[in-house]
Structure formats: C-alpha cells, structure tokens
Amino acid sequence: MGRVIVITSGKGGVGKTTTTANIGASLAKQGKNVCVVDMDIGLRNLDILMGLENRVVYNLVDVIEGTCKVKQALVKDKKLPNLSLLPSAQTRDKTAVNADQVRELVNELKTMFDFVLVDCPAGIESGFQNSISGADEAIVVVTPEMSSVRDADRIIGLLEARKNELDSYRLVINRIKPDLVNANQMMSMDDICEILSVDLLGIVPDDEDIVVSTNKGEPLSLTANKSAGQAYRNIAKRILGEDIPLMDIKGKGFFGKLKAIFS
Amino acid sequence: MPELKVKQHKKEIFLDLSSFDFSNDSFRKELESELSRSAGFFSGNSVSVIIPEMELNKNSKDVKQQIQEIQDSLNKQNISLRASYAAGDLENMIASADSFRDVKLSYDDGQTETVSTSKEEVKDEEYNIPDTLYVKSNLRAGHLIRYPGSVVIIGDINPSAEIIAQGDVLIWGTCRGIVHAGSSGNEAATIRALKFSNCQLRIAEKFLGVAKEVEPKKNEKNNYFNAGELAKIENSEIMIYKS
Ligand SMILES: Nc1ncnc2c1ncn2[C@@H]1O[C@H](COP(=O)(O)OP(=O)(O)OP(=O)(O)O)[C@@H](O)[C@H]1O
Ligand SMILES: [Mg+2]
Numbered sequence: 001m002g003r004v005i006v007i008t009s010g011k012g013g014v015g016k017t018t019t020t021a022n023i024g025a026s027l028a029k030q031g032k033n034v035c036v037v038d039m040d041i042g043l044r045n046l047d048i049l050m051g052l053e054n055r056v057v058y059n060l061v062d063v064i065e066g067t068c069k070v071k072q073a074l075v076k077d078k079k080l081p082n083l084s085l086l087p088s089a090q091t092r093d094k095t096a097v098n099a100d101q102v103r104e105l106v107n108e109l110k111t112m113f114d115f116v117l118v119d120c121p122a123g124i125e126s127g128f129q130n131s132i133s134g135a136d137e138a139i140v141v142v143t144p145e146m147s148s149v150r151d152a153d154r155i156i157g158l159l160e161a162r163k164n165e166l167d168s169y170r171l172v173i174n175r176i177k178p179d180l181v182n183a184n185q186m187m188s189m190d191d192i193c194e195i196l197s198v199d200l201l202g203i204v205p206d207d208e209d210i211v212v213s214t215n216k217g218e219p220l221s222l223t224a225n226k227s228a229g230q231a232y233r234n235i236a237k238r239i240l241g242e243d244i245p246l247m248d249i250k251g252k253g254f255f256g257k258l259k260a261i262f263s
Numbered sequence: 264m265p266e267l268k269v270k271q272h273k274k275e276i277f278l279d280l281s282s283f284d285f286s287n288d289s290f291r292k293e294l295e296s297e298l299s300r301s302a303g304f305f306s307g308n309s310v311s312v313i314i315p316e317m318e319l320n321k322n323s324k325d326v327k328q329q330i331q332e333i334q335d336s337l338n339k340q341n342i343s344l345r346a347s348y349a350a351g352d353l354e355n356m357i358a359s360a361d362s363f364r365d366v367k368l369s370y371d372d373g374q375t376e377t378v379s380t381s382k383e384e385v386k387d388e389e390y391n392i393p394d395t396l397y398v399k400s401n402l403r404a405g406h407l408i409r410y411p412g413s414v415v416i417i418g419d420i421n422p423s424a425e426i427i428a429q430g431d432v433l434i435w436g437t438c439r440g441i442v443h444a445g446s447s448g449n450e451a452a453t454i455r456a457l458k459f460s461n462c463q464l465r466i467a468e469k470f471l472g473v474a475k476e477v478e479p480k481k482n483e484k485n486n487y488f489n490a491g492e493l494a495k496i497e498n499s500e501i502m503i504y505k506s
Contacts, residue, residue, distance in 0.1 A: 129296075146422070149422075150404045150421075150422055150423055151404070153403045153404035153421050153422070154403060154404040154405045156403060157403035157404065157405065157406060158299065160400070160403075161298075161299045161306075161340065162299065162340075163306065163341070164306070164339070164340070164341040165339075194437075195419075195421055195422070195439065197401060197419065
C-alpha cells in the first residue's frame with residue numbers, strides 16, 4: 001500500500017505545485033511508482049509544469065463522475081514511465097467533487113502506486129478539505145514572509161485537528177533568499193521553525209532556473225545539480241527515510257561569503 | 264450555520280448541539296466541520312453532548328442512529344462520548360444555570376472582535392470562579408479562546424491567535440498573539456508567559472503592544488518570581504517584568 005502525501009500551504013503562490021512536481025519527479029527517478037494528483041480544480045497547472053498539457057484526455061472529475069476509469073485518466077510522464085499525472089479539470093470548479101469521493105479515489109490510487117502526491121489548492125475552503133481527505137501525510141510549504149507563515153500556522157492548526165488520521169505533517173521552506181536573510185531583511189529559518197514548531201523536511205533556495213524549467217515543462221530536480229534542483233532531490237530522499245543534512249544555502253553577498261547561515 | 268457551543272460544569276465538558284438541525288441531512292457535515300475548527304482541542308477527552316429536547320423525545324430509531332452518528336463524528340477527532348442529554352433535562356439536573364460556563368472556542372474569521380464588557384459578564388466575575396481552563400497545545404493563527412475564568416496554556420500563542428479571559432492568563436511558552444486578561448474590568452488580573460514577543464496585551468481596559476525591542480524591566484525584590492515574564496497594571500499602565 002502506497003503513501004498519500006498532500007502538499008498544502010494556505011497562502012497561494014508559495015510553490016505547492018512546483019514542490020509537488022519536483023518531489024514527484026525525484027521519487028520516480030529513485031525508482032518509485034509515483035502518481036501526482038492535481039486537486040486544484042478549475043486552475044489546472046501541474047500538467048504544464050510536467051510538460052504534459054497536450055496529452056490530457058480525461059481528468060479527475062471524469063473519474064469521480066464515472067465517465068472513465070482511473071487508468072484512462074492517468075497521463076504517463078514522457079521520460080519516467082513510473083511517473084503518472086492525474087490532471088484536474090479546467091472547466092469545472094471545486095464543488096464538482098466532495099471529500100468522500102476524493103478519499104475513495106486516493107485509496108484506489110494507493111493500491112497502484114508507492115506514492116500519491118496531492119497538489120492542494122490555496123485556501124482553507126472545500127478545495128483544501130477535499131485535498132487532505134484520505135491523506136496519510138502532509139507537507140506544508142511556506143515562504144519566509146510573515147503572511148505565509150501565518151497562513152501555514154492556520155493550516156497546521158487544521159491538520160492537527162486530524163492528527164489521528166495523519167501520520168505526520170512536515171515543513172518545506174521555499175524561496176529562501178540568503179542575501180536578504182544575511183542582511184536581516186527576511187525571516188530566518190530558525191524564526192519560522194520556532195513559530196510553527198513542526199518538523200522541517202527541507203529548505204529550497206529561491207532559484208530563477210525554476211521559472212525556466214517550468215516553462216520547459218521539465219522539473220528542475222531531474223536535471224540541475226545545484227540549488228533548488230538539489231534541494232528537491234534531498235527532500236525526496238528524506239521522504240524515503242534517508243538522513244540527508246540540510247542544504248547549506250550561502251549568499252553571494254559580502255556576509256554570505258564570510259559565513260554560512262544555515263548549518 | 265449552526266454553532267458548536269462548549270460548556271463546562273464541574274469537571275465535565277459539554278458540547279451543546281442545540282442549535283443544530285438534526286432533521287437536516289447535512290447536520291453531520293456541519294458538526295464535523297465545527298469539530299475540526301476546534302483544532303484538536305478536545306482530542307483525547309471524553310465529552311457529553313446536549314441535544315435539542317425534541318430530538319430525544321421522538322424516541323424513534325432515528326434518534327439512536329443520530330446519536331451513533333454524533334459518536335462516530337466525535338471518534339474521528341479522537342473524542343469519546345460520555346453521555347447525551349436533552350437540553351431540558353440538563354437544566355433540571357443542574358439547578359443553577361449560572362454554574363454553567365460558556366467556553367468560546369472558535370476561529371475569528373478576520374472580523375475584528377469587540378470585547379464587550381456587559382453587565383452580565385461583570386456579574387460572572389462576582390462568582391469568583393475557581394475552575395481554570397487548562398489547554399495543552401499551541402494556539403495557532405486564527406484560534407480564539409474566550410473564557411470567563413483564568414486560562415493556563417502549555418504551548419505558544421502564535422501571531423493572530425487570541426485569548427480573552429476574565430481571570431489571569433498563564434502561558435508556558437512564548438506569547439506572540441493577543442491576550443486580554445481581566446476582560447470584564449478586573450485590573451488586578453495578570454498575564455505571565457515565558458516570553459512576550461511582538462504581542463498585544465490587554466488587562467482590563469489598558470492596552471500595551473509589545474514589540475521585540477521592548478525590554479522587560481527587572482523585577483523588584485518585593486515581587487519576586489523566578490521564571491518568565493509578568494505583565495500587570497501598575498500606576499495605571501501595563502508594565503512587564505522579567506525574573
Ligand atoms: N524556489 C523557487 N525559486 C524561484 N521561483 C519559484 C520557486 N518556487 C516557486 N517559484 C515560482 O513561484 C510561482 C508560484 O509557484 P507555484 O505555482 O508552484 O505555487 P503554488 O503554491 O502552487 O500556487 P497556487 O496557490 O496558485 O496553486 C511560480 O512562478 C514558480 O515558478
Ligand atoms: Mg498550484
């Protein structure tokens with residue numbers, strides 16, 4: 001039986017979809033059977049990040065409404081045959097499905113894959129409630145901004161209310177800009193962990209290559225040997241239980257050269 | 264949307280469901296969403312529920328079924344059901360309704376709460392309520408506790424979480440949120456925390472915003488305490504002392 005991991009954040013635009021695609025690709029590269037599920041109904045994105053947008057035939061709502069079988073809706077990755085995408089519907093909205101239907105769906109996917117990664121929409125409304133339905137674990141993505149941390153805190157509060165269903169909820173801090181942290185202009189990793197007091201799964205630097213890879217439709221973690229690509233590969237390894245030390249994110253500025261901020 | 268009211272009598276916690284419409288199919292969904300909003304607050308506890316009188320008197324299979332469903336919903340949140348009462352029965356059981364205290368536990372969805380200091384609340388204060396609400400978890404963003412007595416929190420109060428207590432507040436953790444002690448006008452109320460950081464404190468009608476830079480004063484000898492920080496009213500302003 002596979003593990004269902006929901007990737008969530010509260011605040012929009014902090015990198016849930018990017019994180020889902022990159023962790024999914026890294027886990028597949030490690031030989032695992034992986035399915036990434038786009039639960040952002042009405043705002044389909046994940047297919048683009050994976051470069052699969054013109055292969056989508058059926059979608060998640062079609063599966064739930066019985067229009068097609070799960071297997072028919074799954075889209076195989078171009079390079080990694082053990083990575084599949086279950087796309088969301090572009091022309092429907094969040095009310096097209098309910099939490100029980102989603103639970104049933106992920107339970108079925110769990111029997112087919114080692115990992116089912118669910119990309120959650122922003123917010124705490126029904127889209128969020130649907131996405132966490134049936135999840136075994138959660139990854140909360142946060143950026144080093146007060147508003148993002150507060151929304152993550154709220155989300156963690158809601159996840160804690162389900163602690164008898166969720167085995168774990170862990171944090172990924174995305175878009176760390178070391179130069180700004182060094183200059184004391186950004187919340188540090190320590191500040192964030194102290195407020196949220198949950199386990200840290202990984203840290204990802206702000207990396208403009210992410211934008212390039214998004215447009216190419218190829219997750220960065222498959223190609224780049226440095227920076228964000230490496231960070232996502234490390235996260236995947238930690239999910240698999242490996243003990244990988246946190247990445248040393250050094251700034252290019254004057255202080256960054258003098259000292260590493262995260263040890 | 265019906266509201267889940269939490270009440271306490273002696274050691275027993277009651278979830279008052281009398282505003283729920285049991286004949287409505289969505290009642291269970293509404294109950295579960297209300298329960299999940301309490302953020303695991305009652306998890307591991309055993310509670311009793313108060314059900315609208317009429318529902319129990321129907322004495323049909325329906326009612327048993329509904330109580331079973333309530334139990335299932337509670338179990339999902341790791342709460343066990345101790346007993347269920349019809350709203351009326353309970354009032355008979357407890358002679359004085361005054362001994363019932365409402366514990367308001369809900370999310371404040373962005374609306375700014377005005378703290379009312381109505382006469383009724385002041386009356387409550389006169390009862391000199393001995394019981395203290397003991398909470399063993401972090402209060403996270405959006406979480407709100409309103410309690411007509413003193414409150415002890417084992418955990419942090421995070422930014423935008425809020426406690427409004429008529430008595431004292433003791434936080435075994437860092438306070439980064441909003442705390443109002445002596446909310447019905449008691450100027451002798453105090454707030455203690457291991458640390459106050461970027462928080463907002465109120466005691467009775469007095470107000471103090473605590474930024475990171477505000478260094479608490481060293482406590483004088485006659486007020487000796489040896490852990491954490493203390494906020495109290497002195498010469499009609501809130502002062503913060505550290506051990
Ligand atoms: N580590 C990073 N470095 C640089 N840019 C990033 C990084 N992570 C994400 N981004 C960029 O941030 C934007 C938002 O990312 P993404 O779509 O993954 O967020 P999201 O949380 O899924 O958003 P939504 O809430 O709208 O679903 C994208 O343009 C993406 O390229
Ligand atoms: Mg997204």
